[in-house]
Amino acid sequence: MLNLKIVIGSTRPTRAADRVTPWVVDRANSRDTFDVEVLDLRDWPLPLFQEHMGSIGDFADPTYSDPLVRKWNLTLKEADALLVVTPEYLHSIPGVLKNAFDSVFVSWALRNKPLAAVGYSGGIAAGVRAIEHLMDVAIEAEMVPLRDTVIIPRVETAFDSQGSPVDPMTDVAMTVMLDDLEWWASLLAKGRAEGELAPGSLRIRAAMAQLPETP
Numbered sequence: 441m442l443n444l445k446i447v448i449g450s451t452r453p454t455r456a457a458d459r460v461t462p463w464v465v466d467r468a469n470s471r472d473t474f475d476v477e478v479l480d481l482r483d484w485p486l487p488l489f490q491e492h493m494g495s496i497g498d499f500a501d502p503t504y505s506d507p508l509v510r511k512w513n514l515t516l517k518e519a520d521a522l523l524v525v526t527p528e529y530l531h532s533i534p535g536v537l538k539n540a541f542d543s544v545f546v547s548w549a550l551r552n553k554p555l556a557a558v559g560y561s562g563g564i565a566a567g568v569r570a571i572e573h574l575m576d577v578a579i580e581a582e583m584v585p586l587r588d589t590v591i592i593p594r595v596e597t598a599f600d601s602q603g604s605p606v607d608p609m610t611d612v613a614m615t616v617m618l619d620d621l622e623w624w625a626s627l628l629a630k631g632r633a634e635g636e637l638a639p640g641s642l643r644i645r646a647a648m649a650q651l652p653e654t655p
C-alpha cells in the first residue's frame with residue numbers, strides 16, 4: 441500500500457474545505473492502493489515558523505522548537521504521496537498551509553515524493569493561482585508536483601446534497617490526477633528505496649568546502 445497524506449489547507453470556522461474534503465477522501469479511499477490519512481491543519485496547531493540551528497539539536501533526530509513540529513516532520517516522513525486541498529487566499533495558498541510547509545525543516549520529509557492538489561475558491565478562479573504557488577513551494581521542498589490537478593470554481597454550489605460534484609469533469613479530473621499520483625508514488629517509493637542522492641544544498645556545501653581558498 442502507498443501511504444497517502446491528505447492535507448486540509450484551510451482552518452477557519454465555516455470553511456468551504458468541509459464541502460470538498462469528504463469527496464476527496466472518498467475518491468482516494470476508493471482505490472485499494474492508498475492507505476489514506478487526513479492531516480487537518482486544525483488538528484496541527486503548528487507554531488509560526490521559528491526554527492534555527494539552535495532549535496534543531498541533533499540533525500539526525502531534530503528536536504525543533506516544539507514537539508508538534510517534530511511530530512509533523514515524522515508524520516510527513518511516513519508519506520509516499522501528498523494531496524493538498526487548498527482554497528485560494530489573495531491569489532495564493534493560506535498562510536497556515538505555507539507555514540506547514542515551512543515547518544518541514546531539515547528532515548527532507550517531502551523529498552522525492554509526488555504532490556497532487558485540489559484547489560477551490562468562491563468565484564470563478566477555482567484556486568488556480570493558489571495551486572500555481574503551491575507547486576513552486578513543492579519544488580523547493582524537492583517534491584515532484586503533478587501536472588494534472590483538480591480545480592473547483594464557485595465552491596459553495598459545486599457539490600450536490602449527496603456531496604458529489606455537480607460538474608462531471610471534476611470527477612474525471614480527480615480520476616486522472618489519482619492515476620498519476622499512484623504511478624509517481626510507486627515509482628518514487630521504489631527509487632527512494634534503491635537509494636537517494638544527498639540533498640542538493642548539502643552537496644553544494646560539501647563541494648564548496650573542497651575548493652581551495654581564494655587568496
Ligand SMILES: Cc1cc2nc3c(=O)[nH]c(=O)nc-3n(C[C@H](O)[C@H](O)[C@H](O)COP(=O)(O)O)c2cc1C
Pocket residue numbers: 450451452454455456457458527528529530531532560561562563564565566567595
Ligand atoms: C483571506 C481571503 C482571501 C481570498 N482571496 C481570494 C482570491 O485571491 N481569489 C479567489 O478566487 N478567492 C479568494 N477568496 C475566496 C475564497 O477562495 C473562498 O472564500 C473559499 O471558500 C475559502 O476557502 P475556505 O472557506 O475553505 O477557507 C479569499 C478568501 C479569503 C478568506
